[in-house]
Amino acid sequence: MRRHYSIKDPLAESRVFxxxxxxxxxxxxxxxxxxxxxxxxxxxxxxxxYATMAKSNRIKIIPQPPTRGIxxxxxxxxxxxxxxxxxLELIPxxxxxxxxxxxxLQQLLDxxxxxxxxxxxxxxxxxxxxxxPLLLRMSxxxxxxxxxxxxxxxxxxxxxxxxxxxxxxxxxxxxVGYVGRxxxxxxxxxxxxxxxxxxxxxxxxxxxNYESQLHGQTGYSEIETNAQGRSVKTVSTDDxxxxxxLHLTLDVxxxxxxxDALEGANGAIxxxxxxxxxxxxxxxxxxxxxxxxxxGISSKAYKALQGSDARPLFNRALRGQxxxxxxxxxxxxxxxxxxxxxxxxxxxxxxxYYQLPKVRHKYRDWKKWGHGPVDLNxxxxxxxxVYFYDLARTLxxxxxxxxxxxxxxxxxxxxDLVGEKAGLLPSKAWxxxxxxxxxxPGETLIxxxxxGFMQVTPTQLARATATLANRGKVVTPHLVNKGFxxxxxxxxxxxxxxxxxxxxxxxxxxxxxxxxxxxxxxxxYQIAGKTGTAQVFGVKQEEKYNEDEIDFKLRDHALFxxxxxxxxxxxxxxxxVENGGHGGSVAAPMAGKIxxxxxxxxxxxxxxxxxxxxx
Amino acid sequence: xxxxxxxxxxxxxSVIGFLLRKLHIDIPLFIGIVLACALSFLILYSAGGxxxxxxxxxxxRIGVAFILMIILAHINPRQFYRHSAxxxxxxxxxxxxxxxxxxxxxxxxxxLDFGFFRFQPSEMIKITTPMMIAWFLASDTLPPxxxxxxxxxxxxxxxxxxxxxxxxxxxxxxxxxxxxxxxxFAGLSWRFMAAxxxxxxxxxxxxxxxxxxxxxxxxxxxxxxxADPMGKGYHIIQSKIAIGSGGVHGKGWLGSTQSNxxxxxxxxxxxxxxxxxxxxxxxxxxxxxILYLLIISRCLYIAVQAQDTYSRLLxxxxxxxxxxYVFVNIGMVIGxxxxxxxxxxxxxxxGTSMVTLLAGFGILMSIHTHRKLLPT
Numbered sequence: 005m006r007r008h009y010s011i012k013d014p015l016a017e018s019r020v021f022x023x024x025x026x027x028x029x030x031x032x033x034x035x036x037x038x039x040x041x042x043x044x045x046x047x048x049x050x051x052x053x054y055a056t057m058a059k060s061n062r063i064k065i066i067p068q069p070p071t072r073g074i075x076x077x078x079x080x081x082x083x084x085x086x087x088x089x090x091x092l093e094l095i096p097x098x099x100x101x102x103x104x105x106x107x108x109l110q111q112l113l114d115x116x117x118x119x120x121x122x123x124x125x126x127x128x129x130x131x132x133x134x135x136x137p138l139l140l141r142m143s144x145x146x147x148x149x150x151x152x153x154x155x156x157x158x159x160x161x162x163x164x165x166x167x168x169x170x171x172x173x174x175x176x177x178x179x180v181g182y183v184g185r186x187x188x189x190x191x192x193x194x195x196x197x198x199x200x201x202x203x204x205x206x207x208x209x210x211x212x213n214y215e216s217q218l219h220g221q222t223g224y225s226e227i228e229t230n231a232q233g234r235s236v237k238t239v240s241t242d243d244x245x246x247x248x249x250l251h252l253t254l255d256v257x258x259x260x261x262x263x264d265a266l267e268g269a270n271g272a273i274x275x276x277x278x279x280x281x282x283x284x285x286x287x288x289x290x291x292x293x294x295x296x297x298x299x300g301i302s303s304k305a306y307k308a309l310q311g312s313d314a315r316p317l318f319n320r321a322l323r324g325q326x327x328x329x330x331x332x333x334x335x336x337x338x339x340x341x342x343x344x345x346x347x348x349x350x351x352x353x354x355x356x357y358y359q360l361p362k363v364r365h366k367y368r369d370w371k372k373w374g375h376g377p378v379d380l381n382x383x384x385x386x387x388x389x390v391y392f393y394d395l396a397r398t399l400x401x402x403x404x405x406x407x408x409x410x411x412x413x414x415x416x417x418x419x420d421l422v423g424e425k426a427g428l429l430p431s432k433a434w435x436x437x438x439x440x441x442x443x444x445p446g447e448t449l450i451x452x453x454x455x456g457f458m459q460v461t462p463t464q465l466a467r468a469t470a471t472l473a474n475r476g477k478v479v480t481p482h483l484v485n486k487g488f489x490x491x492x493x494x495x496x497x498x499x500x501x502x503x504x505x506x507x508x509x510x511x512x513x514x515x516x517x518x519x520x521x522x523x524x525x526x527x528x529y530q531i532a533g534k535t536g537t538a539q540v541f542g543v544k545q546e547e548k549y550n551e552d553e554i555d556f557k558l559r560d561h562a563l564f565x566x567x568x569x570x571x572x573x574x575x576x577x578x579x580x581v582e583n584g585g586h587g588g589s590v591a592a593p594m595a596g597k598i599x600x601x602x603x604x605x606x607x608x609x610x611x612x613x614x615x616x617x618x619x
Numbered sequence: 620x621x622x623x624x625x626x627x628x629x630x631x632x633s634v635i636g637f638l639l640r641k642l643h644i645d646i647p648l649f650i651g652i653v654l655a656c657a658l659s660f661l662i663l664y665s666a667g668g669x670x671x672x673x674x675x676x677x678x679x680r681i682g683v684a685f686i687l688m689i690i691l692a693h694i695n696p697r698q699f700y701r702h703s704a705x706x707x708x709x710x711x712x713x714x715x716x717x718x719x720x721x722x723x724x725x726x727x728x729x730x731l732d733f734g735f736f737r738f739q740p741s742e743m744i745k746i747t748t749p750m751m752i753a754w755f756l757a758s759d760t761l762p763p764x765x766x767x768x769x770x771x772x773x774x775x776x777x778x779x780x781x782x783x784x785x786x787x788x789x790x791x792x793x794x795x796x797x798x799x800x801x802x803x804f805a806g807l808s809w810r811f812m813a814a815x816x817x818x819x820x821x822x823x824x825x826x827x828x829x830x831x832x833x834x835x836x837x838x839x840x841x842x843x844x845x846a847d848p849m850g851k852g853y854h855i856i857q858s859k860i861a862i863g864s865g866g867v868h869g870k871g872w873l874g875s876t877q878s879n880x881x882x883x884x885x886x887x888x889x890x891x892x893x894x895x896x897x898x899x900x901x902x903x904x905x906x907x908x909i910l911y912l913l914i915i916s917r918c919l920y921i922a923v924q925a926q927d928t929y930s931r932l933l934x935x936x937x938x939x940x941x942x943x944y945v946f947v948n949i950g951m952v953i954g955x956x957x958x959x960x961x962x963x964x965x966x967x968x969x970g971t972s973m974v975t976l977l978a979g980f981g982i983l984m985s986i987h988t989h990r991k992l993l994p995t
Contacts, residue, residue: 017761020806021931025919028935032915032942036908039946042953046863047901054863061860062876230880
């Protein structure tokens with residue numbers, strides 16, 4: 005149509021242009037409106053969402069691990085502390101010539117190639133601005149050496165970190181335990197937020213048992229970071245709460261005496277403050293140095309510990325289960341009195357052996373020729389086996405079991421250490437259940453002298469001794485007073501019976517023919533105790549047990565339990581020396597030393613102690 | 620209105636008015652441009668990490684661009700009309716040269732390096748293409764006949780394809796739209812436009828087939844940025860976070876965490892709008908859009924006031940291209956358009972686009988200040 009016009013029509017063109025301009029203008033307005041709608045959607049409707057995203061983009065939460073609580077003994081001596089350890093760390097980003105720097109450092113500080121390789125491996129996995137350790141636990145000498153040249157090494161620095169240290173090493177290793185790197189299994193169980201930034205956790209001992217108190221509360225700082233993750237500034241901080249310091253009931257001096265007394269032997273000594281249940285001594289020898297465990301013990305060193313015949317990693321005081329031997333006799337004697345199957349003065353003739361009716365087998369006394377006429381006092385003092393064979397037979401295994409159970413045998417004591425063993429207190433029901441066998445009368449006899457199936461832990465024996473000293477009040481042994489829920493109970497006992505048994509136990513030490521009479525020297529108090537010699541293997545009929553001829557591992561365990569002063573009991577001690585031989589000659593002197601040190605401390609210390617208690 | 624303006628311009632007794640007239644500067648447009656440039660400095664200071672060196676470089680470029688704008692404003696539009704074809708031809712030749720050098724080199728080639736300065740022919744062609752189309756259409760009667768339309772389309776297609784081959788999708792889009800705008804202003808029938816729209820929609824799959832992988836990736840990313848948040852979608856997600864977190868009132872000047880902490884890439888160039896939106900919020904964005912619309916309104920007014928068809932078409936096209944800049948850039952930053960390399964006009968850091976834009980405004984000022992006084 006219009007193409008036929010050949011003459012330009014400026015007015016019409018101008019009109020068309022105007023209408024087109026108006027159209028374009030509205031088109032532009034429409035598109036602008038579209039932009040505005042989208043902006044409103046983003047900035048008003050979606051604001052909260054995007055603001056949160058922006059914040060999570062830039063805010064990183066950095067955990068501030070708390071300082072672990074310090075562990076003290078009852079006199080305030082440090083058993084576990086946090087020592088600054090120096091490590092040489094490099095920030096690759098700040099080092100121009102990393103290879104050259106590493107070479108120079110290697111020469112200067114005598115770093116083994118293996119550490120360099122380790123560093124490079126870790127560097128590969130880390131961000132460029134992260135500080136990567138090259139040397140851990142630097143000696144002061146090396147720290148000083150590096151300090152001199154530090155200005156020439158930008159990006160290389162010595163950092164102080166706190167690492168757990170146990171100054172008493174093997175002496176307290178089985179009590180305090182140690183911390184180690186958190187492993188994957190533990191990580192799954194831990195509350196994640198509370199363990200951010202914490203690398204170590206209590207593995208055994210007090211360190212494990214009181215982990216929650218010792219650990220403290222993790223703090224956090226909110227750090228603003230840029231897109232590369234580098235921190236720009238701290239937005240806010242929530243300071244960590246350091247872990248609680250723990251004061252143990254343990255007395256390191258006594259512990260040392262006990263540990264030293266056990267020198268050359270494998271065994272355990274547990275001493276309890278009778279009235280409170282405070283554990284004064286908890287020694288298991290051999291111990292081990294827990295310090296290498298903190299930063300990862302080498303597998304070679306660990307294998308050496310594990311493979312050792314002496315089993316230093318084995319906590320004998322807590323987990324060692326031994327036949328109690330004659331140390332069980334005062335309890336059985338008491339059972340006889342309580343069940344009124346005998347009285348204190350009832351006499352029995354000991355010919356050196358005991359026979360069940362219609363059975364040819366002879367149950368022998370340790371004294372081949374016999375004790376002659378024996379009452380309970382003599383039976384305990386001289387440890388007559390025949391008397392207790394008879395008493396046990398009269399009581400029967402179930403009554404024996406029920407009575408001994410009250411003293412905590414066959415059950416965990418509830419001490420505040422994990423991994424405790426329960427020992428074994430046999431009964432007819434137990435044998436039926438576990439072995440699916442009937443109970444034989446002979447087994448009752450040997451139970452009467454603490455042999456056979458019966459097994460106790462040193463902790464159990466110490467607790468039972470304390471219960472006896474407490475005239476039936478059962479306390480729970482514990483290493484920490486604060487926050488420990490002690491379950492105390494009272495066994496109903498006839499006071500007269502207790503007096504009688506204790507008097508017999510006093511005679512073990514103070515009587516003319518007592519099996520532990522060596523202990524009465526140089527003391528101004530009375531001790532009540534009982535020796536024990538537990539057979540590891542059975543001696544055949546008519547065969548003589550010869551110490552020198554048999555293998556060391558099969559030699560008898562030496563045991564001793566005692567409390568003192570007998571009239572006002574303060575301390576109860578249980579000693580077990582594996583393959584030690586005779587309780588009276590080996591185990592009893594150890595307990596004697598501890599009681600002496602505890603009860604006859606020099607004036608000065610007593611004053612200091614009183615002062616401390618007042619505080 | 621026309622009368623009033625004229626009387627204002629020619630009877631103003633003030634010395635400043637006289638000088639400005641001598642300089643051939645259009646005051647409202649000039650104020651708008653200066654305001655936008657001032658805003659640019661403000662945001663660049665924040666987006667560029669508060670680096671004054673960056674501002675100085677930008678100021679230098681703006682200075683050069685202003686000088687070019689004033690020079691162009693002095694040139695009579697008739698000169699542009701006369702030299703349209705030559706300039707267009709020269710531009711296309713340079714584009715071919717770039718492609719050849721690009722083949723010798725490798726990858727994207729947009730520059731011609733003359734040693735002392737580098738020149739981007741695609742920038743020049745943004746102006747010379749609408750000039751060429753306006754000249755071609757204005758030399759005959761309007762509205763354009765199909766034959767004219769065919770040639771015009773061909774004239775647009777040549778530089779568009781050449782630039783798309785560089786490959787620079789954003790610029791080729793701008794060149795195509797600037798040419799198309801001329802045809803639209805010339806009075807292309809609505810029915811024809813509808814038909815073309817349908818045909819183009821049909822050609823989309825074909826276009827897809829010819830797109831390079833990274834271009835396809837951009838489009839896919841645009842359709843679903845969350846599919847690859849740390850990779851290709853990262854850009855657009857961070858940009859949306861920046862804008863959205865700004866809210867109504869913004870985080871305040873220098874308060875952009877997204878840009879200051881380097882979460883947002885290209886924060887001082889193509890994605891500067893995100894920084895602006897984060898710091899000044901919705902209110903700031905509306906303000907900026909209004910400023911753009913005021914500049915556009917003034918330009919459209921100049922176009923309507925133009926006294927000959929060539930000037931009108933060129934002015935209209937340059938104005939529309941300016942808006943396309945704004946719309947494509949903001950649209951991509953707020954996530955409604957795919958990411959193509961188009962800067963936010965007058966605000967983004969970068970010299971070439973600034974020079975081209977101000978050159979366009981110079982031409983508009985020339986058109987407005989060289990009008991002949993018609994006898995009343």
